[in-house]
Amino acid sequence: MFIDEPIEDEDDVDPFEALNVSTTAPAARGASLLDAFGEDDEKEPLEEEGEVIATLEMGGMMEMDEEIVESFIPSDETGEEEVEEDIDPFEELGAARPNVVQSTNTNVNDALAAFMDEDEYQGPENTIVFEGESTTKEDTNEQKKVEEKIQVKAEKPRAQPEELYRFLLEGVWVDDVLDPAEVALMARKRRELGISFETHLKILKQILHD
Amino acid sequence: MSVLFRHGLELAWSDGRLSKRGAILIENLQNILELSDSQRSVVEEKYHLQIVPHLIPRGMGSGASTLDQWMTSLIDLDDELPRYLVSMGRQSLRTGISKQAWIEVFAAAERMECGFEFARGVWEPEFEVEILAWPEALDPVAKSLGLLLEEE
Numbered sequence: 001m002f003i004d005e006p007i008e009d010e011d012d013v014d015p016f017e018a019l020n021v022s023t024t025a026p027a028a029r030g031a032s033l034l035d036a037f038g039e040d041d042e043k044e045p046l047e048e049e050g051e052v053i054a055t056l057e058m059g060g061m062m063e064m065d066e067e068i069v070e071s072f073i074p075s076d077e078t079g080e081e082e083v084e085e086d087i088d089p090f091e092e093l094g095a096a097r098p099n100v101v102q103s104t105n106t107n108v109n110d111a112l113a114a115f116m117d118e119d120e121y122q123g124p125e126n127t128i129v130f131e132g133e134s135t136t137k138e139d140t141n142e143q144k145k146v147e148e149k150i151q152v153k154a155e156k157p158r159a160q161p162e163e164l165y166r167f168l169l170e171g172v173w174v175d176d177v178l179d180p181a182e183v184a185l186m187a188r189k190r191r192e193l194g195i196s197f198e199t200h201l202k203i204l205k206q207i208l209h210d
Numbered sequence: 211m212s213v214l215f216r217h218g219l220e221l222a223w224s225d226g227r228l229s230k231r232g233a234i235l236i237e238n239l240q241n242i243l244e245l246s247d248s249q250r251s252v253v254e255e256k257y258h259l260q261i262v263p264h265l266i267p268r269g270m271g272s273g274a275s276t277l278d279q280w281m282t283s284l285i286d287l288d289d290e291l292p293r294y295l296v297s298m299g300r301q302s303l304r305t306g307i308s309k310q311a312w313i314e315v316f317a318a319a320e321r322m323e324c325g326f327e328f329a330r331g332v333w334e335p336e337f338e339v340e341i342l343a344w345p346e347a348l349d350p351v352a353k354s355l356g357l358l359l360e361e362e
Binding site: 173179180 | 306313
């Protein structure tokens with residue numbers, strides 16, 4: 001065998017194959033690559049949509065991976081802001097927080113007491129009577145007084161019709177001129193209050209001569 | 211009351227002098243209107259102080275005749291007087307009646323024993339009132355109520 005003699009085995013080896021290089025033209029290769037991308041775009045969204053619909057139908061949302069959940073639900077809704085809400089604005093501003101909670105401070109209680117109507121509250125303070133426990137004599141007396149007061153208030157007579165009519169009649173002369181509307185009003189009031197015309201004249205004379 | 215009595219004084223002094231007859235007629239008017247001496251003096255003194263000094267004497271007290279005529283016609287109204295006063299009360303209400311006018315005319319109407327009727331005309335709108343033209347004798351009342359201008 002000579003040196004110049006071609007060796008068959010060596011001829012059979014494809015250098016492109018040996019170097020792992022593609023033998024196809026770059027243009028043809030690019031076209032096939034684009035085709036591959038096109039196929040992926042069409043297929044993948046359909047597959048993903050199908051999966052999402054399937055999981056929603058099955059109520060599978062809860063089973064979704066945390067990563068997926070994060071990608072679908074904005075961070076605002078996941079409760080991250082709760083942490084922000086917990087921040088005390090007074091603390092942030094360095095101001096003192098107003099004392100809304102019932103205070104044991106006597107000054108605060110006094111200020112509230114000043115706004116309370118003393119007449120309205122008539123019962124003894126902090127009186128809790130348990131079953132079987134009798135109230136003291138003072139308590140019963142106080143209760144009686146309160147009841148009497150209420151009774152007196154209820155029995156207090158309402159303004160007499162004549163007094164009411166006199167008040168209205170005085171108002172009629174405020175502008176010094178009597179007109180038909182005022183006369184009609186007074187006539188209606190007489191009917192409502194059951195006042196006779198003679199009584200009207202009597203009251204009128206009293207008003208004008210006072 | 212003073213409305214009518216004052217009108218009597220105006221008539222008696224109309225020519226700037228008061229005759230004896232005129233003075234007697236004034237006395238009669240006081241009796242007709244049932245005025246007490248003190249009530250009369252209040253009206254008469256006011257008139258003597260405010261009006262009489264400004265009168266220009268130009269007669270012999272002929273106003274007494276005019277006063278006599280007026281008093282006669284007023285007395286003659288008799289039964290018709292309540293109807294006229296009711297009507298005048300209603301008419302005055304349409305234009306508005308002042309407190310002073312009410313006091314004066316009601317007092318005068320009471321003196322003529324028609325106070326209740328006049329009051330009904332003013333204060334009872336449901337009371338049917340016939341609107342009448344008042345006689346000349348009631349002109350002083352109409353003036354007080356503002357139904358007649360002073361010049362008229």
